[in-house]
Amino acid sequence: MNSTYKALLIDLSGVLYVGDEPVSGAAATLEQLRSAGLMLRFVTNTATQNHQAIINKLHSMGFIIDSQELFTAPVAAKHYIETNxxxxxxxxHDALKEDFQDLDQHQPNCVLLGDARDQLNYQSLNKAFQLCxxxxxxxxxxxxxxxxxKQGLMLDSGAFIHALEWAANTQAIIMGKPSYTFFTxxxxxxxxxxxxxxxxxxxxESDVIGAINAGLGGCLVRTGKYQPEDEMKIPATxxxxxxxxxxMSIL
Known part of the structure; x- marks a missing residue:
């Protein structure tokens, strides 16, 4: 592996924890990485918790992470909406609504779609379709x-985004992984x-291939939602x- 790595971008769910359970040895490994002088960034598409709630959850599991080290897709999305x-x-998701309530949402001219769970119903998706x-x-x-x-594999928002893209003949702007902009x-x-x-x-796809397409190195962990057939998809690098x-042993 490349010995010149100076910074690590680490996913949260499936890498540091699965559900509400920390992955064995993950917290100790973070401390070893810091002691080795590596800069850490924690990147996530998690769209069911706001920024501070994610930090609080990590702290409760024994992970020492500073708020400035956390990059979330919802924060990137809000910045894009405000800038434009x-x-x-x-x-x-209901947990994010407070973070977006200060935005003008009257007569919408864009659709923001995340992991809204039960709100991803026909009525709401059809309204999104009509706007698109x-x-x-x-x-x-x-x-x-x-x-x-903890309930097993769960359908994420990508399937609904893909459906709207297909039905409305449009192309979504993706704020989180595997977006080139997000990694940059x-x-x-x-x-x-x-x-x-x-x-x-x-x-x-979102972590490894997305990172490599943005010029980073990529490493797949066999925890979380990893499936054996994933290893047939990863690039040679x-x-x-x-x-x-x-x-640590590889680095």
Whole structure:
């Protein structure tokens, strides 16, 4: 593996924890990585918790993470909407609504779609479809196909984004992984070049392939939603490890 890595981008769900249970050895590994002088960034498409709630959850599991080290797709989405003076129709989880309530949502000219769970019903999706057909932008907080929770594999918002893209003949702007822009923003915060950064995740497409397409290194962990067939999809330059705790020996 590249010995010149100076920064690590680490996914949360499936890498540090699964559901509400921390992955064995993950917290200790983070401390080893810090002691080795590596800069850490924690990147996630999680769209069911706000920024501070994610930090609180990590702390409760024994992970020592500073708020400035956390990059979330919802924060990136809000920044994009504000920068472009957009008015969103928000199809997002209840936990995020407080973070977006200060935005003008009257007469929406864009659709913001995230992991809204039961709110992703026919009525709400049809309204999103109608707005897209009228020319509104479709903005996705992430485009993951699925994730793994304590209930098992769970359908993620990517399937609904893909359906709207197909039905309305439009192309979504994706704020989270595997977006090139999202990875670029995370890398920029480290003051490192992309080839000095390694992304570690359990999603072969959003984490590993997305990172490699943005010029980073990619490493797939065999925890979380990892499936054995994923190893048939990874590029030749990517790496696989059993768990995060195996990373130090490779580095």
């Amino acid at each position: 003076n957009l008015r969103p129709f928000c199809l997002i 057909m009228e020319g509104s932008l479709l903005i996705g907080i992430g485009k993951n196909k699925y994730f793994k929770d 923003q995370a890398v920029r915060s480290t003051a490192c070049s992309p080839n000095e950064c390694l992304m570690i995740g359990d999603d072969v 990517a790496h696989t490890i059993d768990t995060l705790s195996c990373l």
